[in-house]
Amino acid sequence: MKAILLTKLGGADVLKPQEVPKPFIKNPNEVLIKIQFSGINFAEILARRGLYKWVPARKGFILGMEGAGIVEEVGDEVTDFKVGDPVIVARGFGCHAEYVVMEEKYVFPALQRLSLEQNAAFAGSFMTAYIALVRMARVELGETILVQAAAGALGTATVMLAKALGLKVAGTASSPEKIATLHKLGIELAINYSKEDFKELAMEWTDNKGVNVVLESVGGKIFNKSMQCLSPMGRLIFVGLSSVRFNKYNPLTWWSTYRLIPRVNLLDMLGKSQGILAFHVGRLLDDNYTEIKKSFVDLVDLVQRHKIFPIIGKIYQLNEITEAHRMIESRRNIGKIILKIGE
Ligand SMILES: NC(=O)c1ccc[n+]([C@@H]2O[C@H](COP(=O)([O-])OP(=O)(O)OC[C@H]3O[C@@H](n4cnc5c(N)ncnc54)[C@H](OP(=O)(O)O)[C@@H]3O)[C@@H](O)[C@H]2O)c1
Structure with a gap:
């Protein structure tokens, strides 16, 4: 074959x-x-x-x-x-x-x-989006979410599920074509983060309160700035590092890769009452199959009811x-x- x-x-x-x-x-x-x-x-x-x-x-x-x-x-x-x-x-x-x-x-x-x-x-994108929103962030009706790289596979899945769950959705993307797709999906705020300051726009969008949830999959500066967009009791769900550019034969990439890996100050988080959760859907399949099986059934029900493609x-x-x-x-x-x- x-x-x-x-x-x-x-x-x-x-x-x-x-x-x-x-x-x-x-x-x-x-x-x-x-x-x-x-x-x-x-x-x-x-x-x-x-x-x-x-x-x-x-x-x-x-x-x-x-x-x-x-x-x-x-x-x-x-x-x-x-x-x-x-x-x-x-x-x-x-x-x-x-x-x-x-x-x-x-x-x-x-x-x-x-x-x-x-x-x-x-399966991959929608299960990740569903677990991020429902099982990790435990989103509530009317909450706000900022989805990074929102026009990608995981991003579009997250935007559609978040809307079906009754959230107000903002998302970032790097080109006008991607921004147009986000508008077609009915997103409330689409930010071209290659040109616009997403933190400024997200804060303005939430009357300076910050968003309740961020889905973060890019890493580096985007992660750090995403933390600054969170409201008190806000949750950031970390799922990936799309911006990583490591080449083991090129020492110039070693330092930049080290800097891309998110690091947080727990005392800062304590002061702001914020949470970070991270997960890997593939690992969960092995480590907690029952969770995956249940989430799959609930996810299918949600996408069927909301006619999501x-x-x-x-x-x-x-x-x-x-x-x-x-x-x-x-x-x-x-x-x-x-x-x-x-x-
Ligand atoms: N933890 C989990 O279980 C899980 C499951 C699925 C996916 N993921 C992770 O989620 C992320 C999205 O996965 P996906 O398959 O749906 O991919 P994708 O979003 O379709 O593609 C990645 C997107 O990341 C953005 N990006 C930002 N900086 C980038 C850079 N320096 N290089 C390349 N892309 C960059 C780009 O969107 P813009 O151009 O609009 O910025 C790009 O289109 C990946 O990091 C993936 O590993 C994790």
Whole structure:
């Protein structure tokens, strides 16, 4: 079968489809899925550059942290799925491939209202957004939120869910096209943070009270300034470091990377009654499966009731993986970038 196997770290041009053996069911609780579409996550850009901590230990692994496809075969003990079912897979890596074998507990039914490509864009971003808003920040109706990098995959998911939960939403993005997308999503305040001062605008928007919640995924100065936008009792949810630019062979990047990693002063936070929470949806899948399972059910209910569709920026063919990574790396993607894997 064809797959995007990461055998060498480096720029986007290290990626190309290769022939690898088709996986097969080894245990009775496993499902064989023919993948049709696979979402690309920013973490895979980091993994390709050697900056992502949670990659398989073996040398050479298949990229693709989520996908949607059709069940082709089930193990003897599988109870919830049968051959022909449309499903979502989101665990670890391995989805940029024509087939994947997955333990049943990590397979989720595809959402019927969504196309398979939309299903491939759903699990990673929407589960992260949902857990950030509902389980970590515990948002309340009428609260304000500032979403950093709001036009990306996680950003658009967060904006849509936050609106469905009755929040007032502000978001940042770096281009006029992205700002236009945020307006289409019905955001209350869209800030082009490559030109405008987001702290000034967020404070003005909240009559100088500060926002109740920030979703932060950029790091560095954006993190520090985001903390300054928080109201008393405000919560910042930290999920990533999109601005990291580390190259172990270039000492000039060592110091800048060190400075990007958020550091906080607890006494300052105590004085302002603020909180920071951080989480990783992939780790939670292993560490607290019950939480993930419950959140998935509640999330599906929320998106069905509010008729929410994931935003897909562009669909690339498998042999266009280099262009797809370049698109994300150069900050041009709006919503999720998808790879078309098979028919
Ligand atoms: N903790 C978790 O469980 C979890 C789960 C999913 C994602 N994440 C993290 O959340 C972030 C967003 O992930 P995503 O897949 O949805 O990606 P994405 O938002 O679609 O793409 C990243 C965005 O970050 C912004 N950005 C700001 N500074 C950047 C820089 N120096 N280089 C590149 N991008 C920069 C860009 O938006 P602007 O150009 O508009 O600034 C870019 O489009 C990533 O850090 C990812 O690792 C974490």
